[in-house]
Amino acid sequence: MLLTLCDRETPLYLAPGHDGAEIRSWIAFHTGAPIVAPGAARFALGGWAALQPLSAYPVGTADYPDRSTTLIVEMDQLTSQGARLTGPGIETAAFLSLPETAAFRANRALFPLGLDFFFTCGSALAALPRSTVVEEA
Template identity: 70%
Template sequence: MQTEALTGGFAAAPTEAALAFRAVMRAMARPGTIEQIMGAEPPPPLSPAAGAVLLTLCDPETPLYLAGAVDTPMVRDWITFHTGASLVDRPRAMFALGPWSALLPLADYPIGTAEYPDRATTLIVEMAQLTHTGARLTGPGIATTAALSLPPDMAAFQRNAAQFPLGLDFLFTSGHDLAALPRSTRVEGQ
């Protein structure tokens, strides 16, 4: 393990983890909002927001899949040291992290079952930036409509929402920004 992997976690873990957890929950409850999430300094190419999400939601019982550019020895060591999460292949992942193109195809991830819809994968998608422009969102937690800059594959998000109560949930991270797209959210073109 590289010694750099030992740094970059929460300095005040209980407080920062609680703040990060609240930011994730607010983002999930209000799709299309962009939350700030602080406290983590993961190794590149992970964003601070993605690092904070991992520190908050992952533990030794969490199967995590790393896709594309984020699957580096340094990132693997950092995650192992700070969370103890098991690094697995796609079909066994509770969480999957990476850029959109590396996370595809979405059909490879568990979407839950009728008895256990919570056994679906949550994808943590690293984005260049997050803005309140682009796709039009409607559904629970949105008063009328919201807008969010999503990856350009609207059909994938529409197919996912059509499976509700099954389906994938998405967390989008960029810098210190975090947004969410739960499976219950309907997505229309830009």
Template identity: 60%
Template structure:
């Protein structure tokens, strides 16, 4: 185990995790609105924002799918040491981490009518959270919120399955936004 595996976690775990958890909650409660999130320094190519989300939301009970573009020995070691989240196939994932083109959407769980909560949450790495490409409407949004999404059609289809579907966190550098499955999406 090298020093890069052991470093990069929260410096003050209780305080940093509380701040990161609050950012995750705020992002999901206010779809498309950016939130600062910091405190993690994961191995490249993972952003500090995605690292903070992993440190906050994953543990040994939350199977994680790593998309091919991010599935490196350094990142696997960092996740094993800091989060203990078991790496799994897409069909078993509670969380999935990757760039949008690398995420196999048709293989993830979307819940069942009796248990819609048994679905995946995607943690999507992005280069930037701006400029906006979509207009969002729905719970947590007063009138509308413009946001950058990596695509439009998959989110429109995801909303059509509600209450089934997936939820998303979008991460870029030290910023985070979210899109719950209850949000209506249209292209700008």
């Protein structure tokens, strides 16, 4: 995923547990993405707990809502059970095993500002844009 999203102009934050010499070397060689603090990141990689607090990341501005951070969250499991998702691109409703729901409801309240999320687990991938409405199942 990082090979697709990152290059020399996309600052990346590596959360604890995902930040080390080996991954920094791999990122430098393959993408050239600068490693930065959360407040300067366009992308952030890590586990849910290690990526906290979400308030550390840019949510964009009224003029440039796209200048926010996309978080790539590595999960222990990723299933189609759990929180109920509705919104653009979802015909009726979808369900996803999110780490919590309150943070995503708060993020949605910022729309059109806010964070976007990718969740990964092995070869599984799910995306949660800021426009998605998240409810308890």
